[in-house]
Amino acid sequence: MKLTNARNGYGTVSLALHWVMLLLLVAVYATMELKSIYPRGSAGRAGIMGWHYMLGLAAFALIWVRLAFRHLGTKPVIEPAPPAWQNHLAALVHVLLYALMIALPLLGWLVLSAKGESIPFFGMELQPLIGENVSLGKQLKEVHETIATAGYFIIGLHALAALFHHYILRDNTLKLMMPRH
Numbered sequence: 001m002k003l004t005n006a007r008n009g010y011g012t013v014s015l016a017l018h019w020v021m022l023l024l025l026v027a028v029y030a031t032m033e034l035k036s037i038y039p040r041g042s043a044g045r046a047g048i049m050g051w052h053y054m055l056g057l058a059a060f061a062l063i064w065v066r067l068a069f070r071h072l073g074t075k076p077v078i079e080p081a082p083p084a085w086q087n088h089l090a091a092l093v094h095v096l097l098y099a100l101m102i103a104l105p106l107l108g109w110l111v112l113s114a115k116g117e118s119i120p121f122f123g124m125e126l127q128p129l130i131g132e133n134v135s136l137g138k139q140l141k142e143v144h145e146t147i148a149t150a151g152y153f154i155i156g157l158h159a160l161a162a163l164f165h166h167y168i169l170r171d172n173t174l175k176l177m178m179p180r181h
Contacts, residue, residue, distance in 0.1 A: 005073035060105030107144040
């Protein structure tokens with residue numbers, strides 16, 4: 001398999017980044033859902049939130065690698081070619097996905113900064129992006145949570161579109177994203 005993208009398929013790096021990002025997003029969302037099994041103020045809840053922060057920031061770092069790599073090589077060809085409106089809709093959903101993967105971790109970092117809390121990142125502590133401002137922190141947290149909720153729908157739409165292309169349109173869209181032997 002080739003490292004870079006070609007007209008007949010995505011390269012190893014693009015495929016790996018796509019599926020690693022999916023796993024990271026699942027883990028980030030799972031930590032948010034699982035935090036409620038621990039009472040507020042407990043060590044368990046703090047631990048799971050620490051993982052939420054670190055995994056979110058890992059996704060933030062990787063998205064830049066993914067964006068850079070996306071522009072290397074060529075874009076694989078979907079066969080049979082979809083109509084222009086589907087290409088436009090796919091481009092919009094991809095922009096929303098990338099915006100989500102950039103905005104959510106950045107907002108989370110800003111929330112922690114504004115609340116005066118530490119920003120853990122796998123044994124390191126990142127610098128705050130802004131000064132302490134509890135009121136701003138609450139506002140940013142609401143924006144963060146609203147976008148995260150929208151993320152469920154955007155990610156779901158992306159997955160449904162892949163299945164639609166595979167099972168209804170019977171084109172090669174999903175096959176292009178699957179690892180090949």
